[in-house]
Amino acid sequence: MxxxxxxxxxxxxxxxxxxxxxxxxxxxxxxxxxxxxxxxxxxxxxxxxxxxxxxxxxxxxxxxxxxxxxxxxxxxxxxxxxxxxxxxxxxxxxxxxxxxxxxxxxxxxxxxxxxxxxxxxxxxxxxxxxxxxxxxxxxxxxxxxxxxxxxxxxxxxxxxxxxxxxxxxxxxxxxxxxxxxxxxxxxxxxxxxxxxxxxxxxRGTGSVLVTVRTMAHPAHSGMYGGAAPDALQSLLTALASLRDADGETTIDGLDHEGTWDGAEFDEERFARDAAVVPGVAPLAGGRGGAGVADRLWARPAATVLAIDCPPVSQVTAAVQGEARAVVNLRVPAGTDPKAAQELLVAHLRRHAPYGQVEIRPVSLGQGxxxxxxxxxxxxxxxxxxxxxxxxxxxxxxxxxxxxxxxxxxxxxxxxxxxxxxxxxxxxxxxxxxxxxxxxxxxxxxxxxxxxxxxxxxxxxxxxxx
Missing domain, CATH: 3.40.630.10 (Zn peptidases)
Structure with a gap:
């Protein structure tokens, strides 16, 4: 048959x-x-x-x-x-x-x-x-x-x-x-x-390791806090500058207004897929009313992957003299990831308010x-x-x-x-x-x-x- x-x-x-x-x-x-x-x-x-x-x-x-x-x-x-x-x-x-x-x-x-x-x-x-x-x-x-x-x-x-x-x-x-x-x-x-x-x-990708040093060792927060240059605070200030209030990645000089012309990504489904907790919504909206797909596939995204600083379980009353973090940058196809990574490095240096700032690229991939x-x-x-x-x-x-x-x-x-x-x-x-x-x-x-x-x-x- x-x-x-x-x-x-x-x-x-x-x-x-x-x-x-x-x-x-x-x-x-x-x-x-x-x-x-x-x-x-x-x-x-x-x-x-x-x-x-x-x-x-x-x-x-x-x-x-x-x-x-x-x-x-x-x-x-x-x-x-x-x-x-x-x-x-x-x-x-x-x-x-x-x-x-x-x-x-x-x-x-x-x-x-x-x-x-x-x-x-x-x-x-x-x-x-x-x-x-x-x-x-x-x-x-x-x-x-x-x-x-x-x-x-x-x-x-x-x-x-x-x-x-x-x-x-x-x-x-x-x-x-x-x-x-x-x-x-x-x-x-x-x-x-x-x-x-x-x-x-x-997406293209690039990660950097950023280290901020301010003192040779931690200093007691009761004796020195307020005047001692806090490396962790300086690092957090620089990291916070990577996103605006809407969650949009805002690296100085890097375009962040792209739009995706393929399938849209429903916000409710994205929230389920990503296991977003109740009361929190996906990061959409902002410039041009960006949808989830725009944020995922047409615009850059800077993500703090890890931070080295004292864990809560080992807390001590000390101002930190050194802190470091790994920041991952994803960029849409057509964006030069090396140029974008260089803009990320310059941005972090510019927005760390004080301290010795050392930034080292650790990965790079083309879109x-x-x-x-x-x-x-x-x-x-x-x-x-x-x-x-x-x-x-x-x-x-x-x-x-x-x-x-x-x-x-x-x-x-x-x-x-x-x-x-x-x-x-x-x-x-x-x-x-x-x-x-x-x-x-x-x-x-x-x-x-x-x-x-x-x-x-x-x-x-x-x-x-």
Missing amino acids: SASLADRLAAAVETGMARGRDDLARLVALRSVANPAIEPASECAASAALVASLLAEAGVDGVEQIEAPDGSIAVVGRSTGPADRPCVLLYSHHDVVPAGDHDAWSTPPWELTERQGRWFGRGAADCKGNLVATLLALRAVRSVLGEWPLEVAVVCEGSEEQSSGGMEALARERPELVRCDAFVLADTGNVELGVPTLTTSL FRARTDGPGYAAMSRAMERAFGREVVTAGQGGSIPLATALAEIVPDAEVMLLGVEEPASRIHGPDESVHPDELRRTALAQALFLVELAGLDPDAEVGP
Whole structure:
């Protein structure tokens, strides 16, 4: 009995879901944090070996594990297709962020656990869930067609969460590993469960470490307070100047009036997703009546990530002689992050009222804006709409994926598409990270449909059993 190619692919993905869950459980069980100070390096090595085995079993040829310049292990492979067909590269990463406080988890972080219709575990969504969706898509295409309809390359990075640039450096050293006509970077997600989303914009980023010194050591607040130059107060004054009363980032000389032209982000949903406490609202409004999406994806955002000063549990009556903080700056695509970081440095120096101010850049990442006018983007939009049963929306991503910019430089003619199984309830990077199996299934089917569509095959054409 014949059925359409799309129906055959959907059935193959559905059949593969049980295997996909098993694969995800095996991957989640490996504590692949690419930092040997947190988890043993053997865990990342075991993770890379498992990824290589799974990709080879899915039919990818030439799978190999390659040590990147930062010491991490990337898994790559490439299968040829008909000579006149394009090449697609499917990207994900097998490293994860640390689990953090295990007591903050409802279930063990390194054990895939099903609860309330979701699968919980560190990396269940970011990014091992994305890898499993890609595996499901590859198996479905092979089982239905019996061959690759186009050239398929895979790259699974081993240190993305560390921002150490291992895969970027490897791609620049060996550009043949990333040669393709279209990149599918499975490392983002949907604005809402069941809403197919293509990420078209990534923020650039830069962090600085600012230190204020005023005295050689703390001074008793009873004897010296009032006249002693308080380093902590000076630092707090400078940090407070980074935002206005509406919460708008107001770094001297940095544009903060951009507007987002894609999908809006509903304030109530954002408040739920971000777990904003009752009586507090998202930071919207202000200049031009900015919405949540404007603040997230079209305007700069300065965030104080950490402050070194005495904790309340160790309070003493002393004026501080030194205090320091890490400030992270996110800027919209199209803004030079280095220039923005320099403006941040100048701003902090200018607004610290007294003391010796030392500021050191600690990270820098370029933003990214995807092309949306190519055949790959059109094929992916159709594939996602068919898989999800509703129209695709576009969104920005608050985070940065430096590799996206690097790949666009290394293979400038290739299209870059960003998608994934993540959605707000996934709580990536936090306790109780999870993935919804329906999102995994739909994303897998979208990738399978994309592969056949880009190869020039008609998803509605009937194929035999």
